[in-house]
Amino acid sequence: MEKDKILNELLNSIGMHKMGPDIAHVEIHGNEVLGAHLVEGLFVESESFKDGVNIKIRVKKDTKIKNPVRFCFGLIPENGIQKLNINTVIEENASASFIANCTFPNAKNIQHLMNATITIEKGAELKYFERHIHGPEGGVTIVPVTKVIVKENARYSTEFELIKGAAGVIELDYKAEVEKDSTVDMKARIFGRLKDKIHIKEAAHLLGQGSVGVLTSHIALKDDADATVENEIIADAPFARGHVDCKEIVQGRAKARAVPVVQVNDPRAHVTHEAAIGSVDTKQLETLLTRGLTEDEAIEMIIAGLLK
Amino acid sequence: MNILEIKNLTLKKDNRILLDNINIEIWAGYVHAIVGPNGAGKSTLANTIMGLSGYRDFSGDILYEGRSIKNLSIDERARLGITLVFQEPARFEGLPVDDFILAGVKDKKTNLIDEALLKVGLDPIKYRQRSVDKTLSGGERKRIELASIYAMKPKLVFLDEPDSGVDIDSVKYIFEIIKEFKKNGTTVILVTHSQEVLKQSDHGFLLCAGKLICKGEVNKLFEYFTGKCAPCNHVGKPDKE
Numbered sequence: 081m082e083k084d085k086i087l088n089e090l091l092n093s094i095g096m097h098k099m100g101p102d103i104a105h106v107e108i109h110g111n112e113v114l115g116a117h118l119v120e121g122l123f124v125e126s127e128s129f130k131d132g133v134n135i136k137i138r139v140k141k142d143t144k145i146k147n148p149v150r151f152c153f154g155l156i157p158e159n160g161i162q163k164l165n166i167n168t169v170i171e172e173n174a175s176a177s178f179i180a181n182c183t184f185p186n187a188k189n190i191q192h193l194m195n196a197t198i199t200i201e202k203g204a205e206l207k208y209f210e211r212h213i214h215g216p217e218g219g220v221t222i223v224p225v226t227k228v229i230v231k232e233n234a235r236y237s238t239e240f241e242l243i244k245g246a247a248g249v250i251e252l253d254y255k256a257e258v259e260k261d262s263t264v265d266m267k268a269r270i271f272g273r274l275k276d277k278i279h280i281k282e283a284a285h286l287l288g289q290g291s292v293g294v295l296t297s298h299i300a301l302k303d304d305a306d307a308t309v310e311n312e313i314i315a316d317a318p319f320a321r322g323h324v325d326c327k328e329i330v331q332g333r334a335k336a337r338a339v340p341v342v343q344v345n346d347p348r349a350h351v352t353h354e355a356a357i358g359s360v361d362t363k364q365l366e367t368l369l370t371r372g373l374t375e376d377e378a379i380e381m382i383i384a385g386l387l388k
Numbered sequence: 389m390n391i392l393e394i395k396n397l398t399l400k401k402d403n404r405i406l407l408d409n410i411n412i413e414i415w416a417g418y419v420h421a422i423v424g425p426n427g428a429g430k431s432t433l434a435n436t437i438m439g440l441s442g443y444r445d446f447s448g449d450i451l452y453e454g455r456s457i458k459n460l461s462i463d464e465r466a467r468l469g470i471t472l473v474f475q476e477p478a479r480f481e482g483l484p485v486d487d488f489i490l491a492g493v494k495d496k497k498t499n500l501i502d503e504a505l506l507k508v509g510l511d512p513i514k515y516r517q518r519s520v521d522k523t524l525s526g527g528e529r530k531r532i533e534l535a536s537i538y539a540m541k542p543k544l545v546f547l548d549e550p551d552s553g554v555d556i557d558s559v560k561y562i563f564e565i566i567k568e569f570k571k572n573g574t575t576v577i578l579v580t581h582s583q584e585v586l587k588q589s590d591h592g593f594l595l596c597a598g599k600l601i602c603k604g605e606v607n608k609l610f611e612y613f614t615g616k617c618a619p620c621n622h623v624g625k626p627d628k629e
Contacts, residue, residue, distance in 0.1 A: 298481075298482075362441065367474065367478045368491055369461070369462040370462060370471045370472050370492075372471075372540075374463055381491065382480060384482075384483070385480045385483030385520075388482035388519075
């Protein structure tokens with residue numbers, strides 16, 4: 081009964097309700113797996129320990145999972161720790177997309193620590209979308225550390241979104257090794273408020289010929305929030321291509337830093353970067369003011385676009 | 389009836405006179421043009437009337453529907469019915485075309501989006517899901533800007549160099565929408581140095597070096613502009629004539 085109640089509360093906090101039999105889903109509260117439903121070709125094994133869960137996810141060779149697999153991780157109480165050690169393998173020529181909602185709606189002092197390794201095997205594809213839903217006061221420390229290996233002719237894209245609620249402390253660290261003719265695309269979209277501290281480290285190592293890496297960070301900050309974005313692309317192979325894009329809008333007393341690192345170790349590789357940090361662009365602002373929006377409404381609209 | 393009156397407007401920046409004692413009356417419901425060579429002060433005048441940053445410290449007055457608006461902010465002026473389309477419209481990463489078109493609309497009916505896009509010759513199915521960002525060409529961006537003005541239904545609109553940086557196809561739709569604005573009762577002020585754009589207007593004002601040189605019916609102005617301005621050596625220094 082208690083388990084059902086927590087599960088409902090968890091799903092309600094992310095606006096998710098009953099799902100059909102063709103949609104795979106896994107729900108984890110603290111160190112307890114509350115629910116799981118799998119589809120053909122998808123294997124999930126879990127093992128609980130004191131403050132968390134070890135999870136093994138595997139998508140079988142040649143399996144194409146039609147609907148996104150829904151993961152819900154979180155904690156309903158105000159205080160606690162959730163550690164997730166996740167090992168994901170997408171086998172040869174398989175494809176899947178995962179949507180992970182991480183929800184801490186009542187957080188006052190919560191740690192959400194994730195250690196993940198993801199292997200995308202030859203010709204396989206994974207799209208991973210992670211949305212965080214926090215309470216208005218922050219109170220969450222998020223430390224996701226992920227290592228991704230993208231093998232030949234494989235694709236991996238990931239998107240980290242934290243727009244609703246205060247971020248708290250984020251220490252995001254993603255590293256990808258990208259082999260021949262494979263692609264990695266990593267995006268982070270975060271709205272920092274109050275005293276949020278955000279540190280993003282994304283790195284793509286383009287090891288294989290024709291590999292591609294794109295790292296995008298769009299951050300909006302207000303109040304006393306602080307963000308540092310370190311994006312790094314190293315291209316070792318011929319015809320490897322990479323791009324780093326960091327945009328941060330800063331309001332109030334907030335502070336932002338961007339440290340893009342691009343390194344090319346083969347003259348046939350090409351890596352570019354762009355970074356823009358500052359207040360809202362005057363021309364964008366004045367355009368919306370000439371439509372009759374107030375300054376606050378205009379800034380809200382510009383930020384909503386940036387974080388979309 | 390005048391919708392706008394500019395009285396003794398002088399704007400100085402860094403000890404340079406950008407607008408020199410300008411007096412203009414704008415009749416409601418017509419298409420007007422502010423013409424002149426590059427650097428004449430055309431865009432400066434439009435920006436000053438709109439109240440943009442960097443153009444607010446002037447002497448003289450601006451009356452809109454008989455009321456001084458010189459102390460109003462940009463958005464306050466816009467809510468009275470004045471708006472402006474920049475020569476190079478801003479691009480907004482991630483902002484959907486739908487949201488942009490409805491930004492200045494009080495009654496946010498979604499069918500207005502389709503209507504506005506069709507008016508500028510853009511297919512709503514193709515464009516509604518796109519963003520107002522760098523993936524749009526200059527012509528597409530300008531047409532979406534005009535679609536947003538169409539949806540807003542202002543009383544007075546400044547179009548700054550409406551044909552600049554756009555293809556021939558886009559120019560055709562831009563000229564069409566100018567006619568549509570007039571039909572709907574919107575007063576249009578075209579800021580231009582293009583003779584083709586000047587032809588779309590009923591009446592105009594010729595500026596040179598921040599001074600109003602002459603005004604009048606478009607044919608007369610066109611004659612003056614082509615006959616005297618084009619070959620003029622007095623760049624930035626209009627002679628008495």
